[in-house]
Amino acid sequence: MIDGADLRRARRYVDVTLEHLASQGGKSPSHLSRIEGGRREVTPNIVALYERVLGFRIGGPDDPSIPTVGDVDRRSALKLAGATVFGGAAVEPVVADVEDTAQWLAWEIWHRGSGPAISEAVVPIERIPAMRQLVAVRQVLRDQDGLLRFSTPGLIDFHIASRVFGGIATGRRGDLETAQTSHETDQIIRSFVERDTMAADTLGRWMRTGATPVLRVNAAGILAKLRTPEAADAVAGALRTDEGARHLYLAAVAHRVLGLAWDDALRYATTPSYTEDYAARLVNELRNPRDPAARWCSAVLLGHLNVADRDPVKAAVAENLRTEDSRENLRTMAALLAGADPVTA
Template sequence: MWLSPGCSKSKDRWTVDDLGGTLRRARQAAGLSLAGMAKRTGFSRSYLGNAETGERAVTPALIRAYQKVVGDDLNRRELLIGAVSTLVAGGVPDEASDIAASVRAERYHVLASAQTSHAVDKTIAALVARDTPSLAALTKWAQKGKPVLRVNASGILAKIGSPVLDGQVARQLVADVEVRELYLTAVVSRVLGLPWEDAGHLVRSGSPLAEQRQLDALTAEVTNATDAGARWCSIVLLARTRPEASAVVDHALAGALKTETSSEHLRAIGYTLAGLDPTAV
């Protein structure tokens, strides 16, 4: 059980306001000063001090940096795992923590059992982002095994925040039709707020988006910095709608060109702007 820093045991939950104190306690438990933590993480001493006192927002990158420094001590790492979970998903998702542990142990069975959610994938990605063996295992699973394992592994890799992995996920979505359909369905369901079956029907139909609110949601998703898979899927869905709404789609994709760092995504955008099928990249 992870106890809420500064809260009663009955709550058993962190709030975002507690994250700075959690970082401080983990640092102190590791026997490090602010200066020592700054030297090891690459962040300035003043930045860390402000984050620990709540004067500056705590980010997943900062929590991952603390995780790397505190090492394998279970108690200190549990503090930070809970902090990542709170920041990303608004609580402490035991499912994500358990799956992250199985990934680090290179056990794939949990990921092969059911498709994970966007929030769970984000939390797992934050927990394994700096663990090279975990990333290697996810890369292997994204290419072999049951479709649900492949899409789950791809979904986690898509949220690591690496241009190289972003491109790898895009290539997987182009080549793997089963994973593409599952990922597209998940994006449509989450972004457009559709039930899973309705989302799957829209994906399989190949139809353009029918409502302005749907178009607005996907033009925003095409620059989602936290999910490379969702960005690629949004490009595909916008490509379907471009014949009916070329001005809106072209404006959104032109904006995405300014921020996109993955060459595979840039190629998909180029294909779409040229009136070609981005899944044929």
């Protein structure tokens, strides 16, 4: 008789997600998760759905997901024993580190971009014991549908920052090449980088010579948060000459400050359009004390909007000229007041 563990083993064998399987059968991922976890009955219709999507008979003599005697390794044995069920297994593999698992969960939630939680069904078997510990101390919450989320949303930024900084400290670019980090995550990474001059040097090198615009803009974004005149000048100078990184940084500011969807922010970074509300928000961003590169980007966007002659803009720029400690930012704001292109002036 086929049970939920058989269904999960077969699904994972061909690397099909619960979300995809559910979409093919008019079911919800949480419903299928409960079936795989033994909390709902396995019906013939469900078995037929799995077999149709996966492309083989489950539990039969030709089921490729059933290991043979010669290839049963520890991972397969644990699967067959039901250890993939998050709720309980008698035998556990050597556990992944708890902190590493927290970082993995944060990265998965952030990278999938589908909400603040993911299904327990996607947790790799080697991370299940560590995930149980995170649930036990209530750093991670598990609901009745088997969805996992952090108890405090800010933990996502913290664990992503910890993971990214680990890569910076060891010279691994992978995470910073994958996707653009957020303003909040950069602020946390900055607190680590401030205590590690070698990490700052690595970021400086990636900002100048990184292979992709995403890597270069991520490095620039973290360095900008150091809030020293030297770092601010280096970042603004890099953005001035690096069109790809500049476009992404301008888009990030438009996304955060103007509340635009990311695709709209990318377009706005190239062809900004004037509204009184947008101009007011960008003027306010000129006073951002935590990110000199965001101040630089705001000045660039305002320059492209041709609003330098408006009183609120002139007042904000005049105020910043008295307090700004970055020479590159002073240069850019002076160009803005003069009606020149802030990037090329």
